[in-house]
Amino acid sequence: QARLVESGGGSVQAGGSLRLSCAVSGRTLSSLAMGWFRRAPGKEREFVAGVTWSNNTKYADSVKGRFTISRDNAKNTAALEMNSLKPEDTDVYFCAADTQNWRVAVKRGGYDYWGQGTQVTVSS
Numbered sequence: 001q002a003r004l005v006e007s008g009g010g011s012v013q014a015g016g017s018l019r020l021s022c023a024v025s026g027r028t029l030s031s032l033a034m035g036w037f038r039r040a041p042g043k044e045r046e047f048v049a050g051v052t053w054s055n056n057t058k059y060a061d062s063v064k065g066r067f068t069i070s071r072d073n074a075k076n077t078a079a080l081e082m083n084s085l086k087p088e089d090t091d092v093y094f095c096a097a098d099t100q101n102w103r104v105a106v107k108r109g110g111y112d113y114w115g116q117g118t119q120v121t122v123s124s
Contacts (some may be wrong), residue, residue: 002027002113004095009118012085016122022081022095022115033098034071034078038091038120045094049080050104058104068082084124085122092117 006037008020022034035050038118049059049069057069078095096111 001078002032002097004097004113006093006095006115006118007049009085009093009120011121011123012086013106014085014124015093016085017081017083018120020082020093020095020118020120022054022078024076024078024081024097027097029071029076029078031099032113033101033102033104035096035098035104036069036070036078036080037094037096037108038089039117045104045105045108046091049107050098050106051078052104053101056104058106082120085120086122087122089120090120092119 003025021058031054033052036048037045037067038048039045051057051069051071066084071078094117097113098111
């Protein structure tokens with residue numbers, strides 16, 4: 001079993017930046033692909049970004065060029081650097097882990113473990 005804990009959410013003005021972190025325990029990070037999703041109230045959980053064990057990445061079109069996903073296997077953490085934030089990025093962001101670590105799944109069903117979520121609020 002893996003446990004994921006997100007941190008780094010908060011409030012920022014449009015154009016600003018935030019960095020989300022995901023601390024993983026219970027499993028070695030290199031055995032996992034990592035992903036970030038977001039979900040506004042009343043909406044489906046939406047893929048944001050993912051990274052394989054070998055650092056291949058994939059992004060949603062809405063965040064390409066603004067967000068960067070990374071992983072630090074030595075520290076067992078993953079991160080999402082978010083720049084040029086827009087009000088429409090306001091959401092609860094979730095970290096997720098997939099034991100099929102060679103792929104980036106874009107559907108929530110592809111992930112085995114989830115964090116509790118962290119709120120990101122971007123004001124105009």
